[in-house]
Amino acid sequence: MTPALTALALLATQPAPVEAGPGLDQLWLLRAGDEACALFEPPARALLDAAIAQARDDQVRAGADPRRLDDARRRVTAAGPSGCDDERLAPLIAGHERRIADLAVYSDLTFPGVVRQWRVDRGAVRTGRAGEPRWRVSQRTAGGEAWFGVFEQDGEMHLAVAFNDAERHTRSALAFRDSGRQPFPMDFTAGGLLPAPDGDPAAAWGAGARAQTRATASGRLDEAAAAYLAPADGAPARGFLYPDSVLQRLAALTPREAVAVELYDRTGQISRRFWIEVGGLKAALAMQAIPMPAPEPAPAQATSLAAAPTR
Numbered sequence: 001m002t003p004a005l006t007a008l009a010l011l012a013t014q015p016a017p018v019e020a021g022p023g024l025d026q027l028w029l030l031r032a033g034d035e036a037c038a039l040f041e042p043p044a045r046a047l048l049d050a051a052i053a054q055a056r057d058d059q060v061r062a063g064a065d066p067r068r069l070d071d072a073r074r075r076v077t078a079a080g081p082s083g084c085d086d087e088r089l090a091p092l093i094a095g096h097e098r099r100i101a102d103l104a105v106y107s108d109l110t111f112p113g114v115v116r117q118w119r120v121d122r123g124a125v126r127t128g129r130a131g132e133p134r135w136r137v138s139q140r141t142a143g144g145e146a147w148f149g150v151f152e153q154d155g156e157m158h159l160a161v162a163f164n165d166a167e168r169h170t171r172s173a174l175a176f177r178d179s180g181r182q183p184f185p186m187d188f189t190a191g192g193l194l195p196a197p198d199g200d201p202a203a204a205w206g207a208g209a210r211a212q213t214r215a216t217a218s219g220r221l222d223e224a225a226a227a228y229l230a231p232a233d234g235a236p237a238r239g240f241l242y243p244d245s246v247l248q249r250l251a252a253l254t255p256r257e258a259v260a261v262e263l264y265d266r267t268g269q270i271s272r273r274f275w276i277e278v279g280g281l282k283a284a285l286a287m288q289a290i291p292m293p294a295p296e297p298a299p300a301q302a303t304s305l306a307a308a309p310t311r
Contacts, residue, residue, distance in 0.1 A: 024055045024069075028076040030092040035077075037084035039093055043289040044100055050283035057255040061114075066184050104290055111287075113255060113279025115142070115201045118149070120284045122292055125152075133225045137284045139276055142200060146274045147230055148261060150247065150285075159247050160221055161261050161274070162230035162239035169263040169271055172217040172240040175207075176250060176259045182211030185257035203275040205257040214262075215246040251282040 031048055034040050040048065060066050081089055103109060107123040118139050125134070131154060138149035146163035161172065177185055185205040189196050197203040221229070221239030230237040240263075250259055258275045265271040 024052070024059070025072075025076055026092055027052045027055060028073050029081065029088060030096065032077045032080040033084070033086065033089045033092075036081065037089075039089070040096070043286045044096065046286035046289075047100060047283055048096060050280065050286060053282060054255055054280065060254075061256055100290070103287060104293055107292060109284075109287055111280030111284045113202075113277045116140075116277035116279055118280050118284040120288050122288060122290075124292075133228045135229060137281070137288050139279075139281075141274050141276075142202070145232075146261070148274065148276050150288075151225075151229055153225065157244070159242045159244055160229070160239055161242075162221060162226050162237060163274070164230055164232040164235040164237055165263075165272065166235045167265070167271065168238065170266050171264045172242075173214040173262045173264070174242060174246060174250070174259055175212050175214050175262055177207030177253060177257060178211050178213040179252075182207055185254055198273060198275065200258075200275045202277040203258045203260070205254070206260075207257075215242055215249075217241060218243050247285070250278060251285055253278045255279050255281075 027048065030039075031052060034045060034048065056066070056069055059069060107121070109120040109122070111118040111120065116139055118137060119135070121134065121136050121138075133151045133153040135147060135149055135151045136157065138147050138151070140147050145165075146161060148161045150157050150159055152158075186208055187205055188194065189204045197206075217240035219241045221241060223237065226237035226239040229239060253259070255278050257278055259278065261274040261276060262270050263272040
């Protein structure tokens with residue numbers, strides 16, 4: 001993703017081109033206006049936050065000091081709009097709403113990160129398949145051996161990992177940065193000079209050992225659900241469920257950093273690990289919460305021979 005292209009619409013890949021959006025300072029101004037005047041509903045506000053996070057992350061990866069960026073945001077917020085009728089807000093509000101409307105017509109969206117992407121499935125449940133689990137927001141690992149995200153089954157959403165493995169791992173946990181102990185993720189590659197953990201580029205940024213926190217899986221996926229969510233020939237499909245409360249904590253991390261999905265053996269040692277890039281998770285979750293637009297009514301049926309189409 002080009003750092004200069006920081007609009008919400010450019011967080012997502014879709015079949016149709018979408019206009020370029022505002023710069024980071026304008027996004028900050030719009031967010032300050034929303035904070036003061038409640039301009040948007042929660043999903044639109046979350047998409048604005050996602051656009052800000054992605055734009056900030058692009059600048060940090062390009063060499064900007066995150067502390068200086070945060071200082072700049074505080075200055076813009078302090079200056080803020082002069083009021084809810086500030087003339088600078090109207091075009092920014094309209095542009096944000098227009099970009100959301102441009103995305104909302106698509107049932108299948110992809111939000112790219114640095115090396116991974118989040119797929120959003122907003123389509124209707126197919127007739128006769130209501131009980132089948134279905135990924136709604138998901139990311140697949142580089143080797144394609146695991147899927148992580150939010151799936152829907154019988155109208156309920158669940159956070160899970162599904163994978164193919166002959167070994168029956170005893171438990172699982174998600175390991176990620178505790179922002180209270182480490183404000184910013186660290187670059188384990190030292191600017192590309194060192195290999196990323198496990199040789200996975202998605203793991204390049206993350207938490208030091210003392211700044212990690214873990215969320216233990218709350219249960220296992222049943223075999224039938226795992227087979228739907230991680231379809232592959234050969235090794236059995238398996239999976240774990242995680243507490244729903246973890247999801248927003250993951251989305252609040254910086255886009256460039258990674259979350260480790262850890263699988264443990266009977267001795268308590270990590271036997272396998274997958275890396276998930278945070279990327280556009282916040283935007284993907286927000287877009288999933290926005291309903292599909294109602295279909296346009298079908299044209300009226302011809303009522304006379306004169307109005308009927310000719311053959």
